[in-house]
Amino acid sequence: MGIKYQCNDCGKKYDPKKRVLRCTCGGMLNIEDRTLSFxxxxxxxxxxxxFRYIKSMPFDSNFSLWKDITMGEGMxxxxxxxxxxxxLxxxxxxxxPTLSFKDRGAAVLIAKAKELGVKKVIQDSSGNAGNAIAAYAKRAGIECEIYVPEGTSAKKIKMISSHGAKVNLVPxxxxxxxxxxxxxxLKGKAFYASHVYNPFFYEGTKTYAYEVLEQLNGDLPExxxxxxxxxxxxxxxxYGFREMLDLGWIDKLPRFIAVQAEGCAPIYEAFIKxxxxxxxxxxxxxxxxGIAIANPLRGKQILSAIRExxxxxxxxxxxEISNARQRLAEKGFYVEATTAATFAGYFDYIKDNPIKGKVLIPLCGAGLKSDK
Ligand SMILES: Cc1ncc(COP(=O)(O)O)c(C=O)c1O
Ligand SMILES: [Zn+2]
Structure with a gap:
């Protein structure tokens, strides 16, 4: 049996073993709608x-190989x-373990690939997701090839190849x-371990929400x-907060403020229009x-989640990005520019729009990995 993919647009279902990337209608694939018991x-x-939240994840109940793959990520x-x-x-x-939040998605996606019997994965990344997929794939004994843009930080490239993955630099x-x-x-037989296409990645990143609830004793930030x-x-x-709402663990969703780069802001453009x-x-x-994505394939879903x-x-x-990075460093947090951008956006916004209540911001990526 096992869990199915389901098209975001038309609802058609697919077996993940068939390695389909997108629905025949062009829609992106999600994990099928299911009633969670947790x-x-x-x-x-x-x-x-x-993996303390494994009961919320789409694994068969007797699946235990994740224990060989986890590196204590999350928490x-x-x-x-x-x-x-x-x-604040x-x-x-x-x-x-690989110095960014992408470990959340990679640990769960690679564990799922192992459960599905995958022997080789391919992935493309601006760096961090590639680092994470390469590390967990090696640990799982899965061959790995990562495609990165030519200008990617040398440290991220070195890290990917050190994990034994083949790195393809793309101009x-x-x-x-x-x-x-x-x-x-499409040409070969590898499983696409994409953090964009493959919905199992989101089953890992959703643990962000579960942790927030548990760590703050139910007192969620607004x-x-x-x-x-x-x-x-x-x-x-x-997905994490939505699941907890459906499970009756929380009674409302926190409000999301999404931050995009000024020079590459397709979600912002669509939102204001x-x-x-x-x-x-x-x-x-x-x-x-890390956030310079000109054509986000899940744009529709992102806009709908923010609005909800x-x-x-x-x-x-x-x-303001460099200033924000320095401000964070002076608080003890040495982060990469993409994380600093989140704060640059937040500090700029609150100048004219003070926010009441608790605000939570992730420090997504470590500074030492990046050259910028
Ligand atoms: C440090 C960092 N922050 C944020 C992001 C944005 O994540 P996403 O593209 O999934 O929205 C990335 C993506 O690579 C990243 O590396
Ligand atoms: Zn479809």
């Missing part, structure tokens, strides 16, 4: 990784930004890289600020390489 008491409190701390701002909380998601834009990976998947490129953290967090889907934009060079929470989309002023 009691708070069923959180495995003896498991110090995000990142939540601390105040500083003692002058007790209502940060979640330390760069404290992961041109991030979209050219995605196309090259997709072509390779506002969650999230950087958005392809939306893997935003959609994952949304009150459109339901995104249109590809021409991207201008930005320091926030009563949220908004803002942009990060490019000239």
């Amino acid at each position: 009691l708070k008491e069923e959180i495995n409190k003896n498991e110090w990784s995000l 990142t701390g939540i601390v105040p930004y500083d003692n002058n701002n007790p209502n 909380l940060v979640k330390m998601d760069y404290m992961m 041109g834009t991030r979209e050219d890289t995605a196309r090259a990976a997709l072509d390779a998947v 506002t969650i600020v999230v950087p958005v490129g392809n939306g893997t953290l935003l959609l994952g967090a949304y 009150e459109e339901t889907d995104t249109k590809a934009v021409v991207s201008i060079e930005t320091k926030a390489e 929470t009563g949220g908004i989309v803002i942009t990060a002023p490019e000239k």
Whole structure:
């Protein structure tokens, strides 16, 4: 039996073993709608990784190989930004085995690939997702090939190859890289471990939400600020909170503020024009390489999730990114520019729009990995 994929647009279902990437109608694939049975008491409190929430994940009940794959990812701390701002909380998601929040999605997606008997994966990334997939694939004994844009940080490339993955440098834009990976998947027999296409990735990033509830003893922040490129953290967090709402664990969703780079903001553009889907934009060079996605394939879902929470989309002023990075470093947090961009956007927004109540912002990626 096993869990199915389901088209976001027409509802058609597919068996993940068939390795279909998109629906015949062109729609993106989600995990099929299902009624989750998960009691708070069923959180495995003896498991110090995000697999403590395995009961919420689409694995067969006797599946245990994740134990060979996990590196203790997740369970990142939540601390105040500083003692002058007790209502501004940060979640330390760069404290992961491969130094970014992408470990959440990669650990679960690779565990699922193992369950499905996959021998080789292909993935494309601006860096962090590739680092994470390469590390977990190696640990799972799965061969791995990662496609990255030519300008990717040298440290990220070194890290991917150190995990034994083949690195393919692709000239041109991030979209050219995605196309090259997709072509390779279509030609060969590898499983596409894409954080954009493959919905199992979101089953990992959703643990962000479960952790927030557990760590804050149910006292959820009113506002969650999230950087958005392809939306893997935003959609994952949304699925997590949505599930907890359906399970009756919470009584309302926190409001999402999505942050995009000023020079590459298709979700922002669609949001302010009150459109339901995104249109590809021409991207201008930005320091926030992790969120510079000109054509987010899950744009429709991202817009709908933000609107459902009563949220908004803002942009990060490019000239403020370096300042924000330095401000964070002076608080003790050495993060990469993409994370600094989230704060640049937030600080800029609150100048004219003070926010009441608790705000939570993730520190998504570690500074030492990036050259920018
Ligand atoms: C550090 C960091 N933050 C945020 C993001 C944005 O994630 P997404 O593209 O899934 O929205 C990325 C993506 O690579 C990233 O590396
Ligand atoms: Zn469809």
